[in-house]
Amino acid sequence: MTTEQTQTLLAMAVVLGMFVLLVLPSVIGIVHDRRIDRQIREAQERDAVRTQKSSSRSTVPSTATWYAEGRRSKKLVNS
Structure with missing residues (x-):
């Protein structure tokens, strides 16, 4: 290997190393974002599985709901 080839190889290694140093933070950020996603x-x-389990039970409206529905129907009749 001649001196010129050695210098070229060294320059390519430096450029490649600089490229890796510049790209590495972006790659780490992308991997981090994907993990969070x-x-x-x-x-x-x-949460979806939990809500499906809890919503499978029959629910009875509260007294406040019945009262509010009754008042709404009276307003419509009186108008």
């Missing part, structure tokens, strides 16, 4: 998606799926 995956965690959010998993949490939403867990």
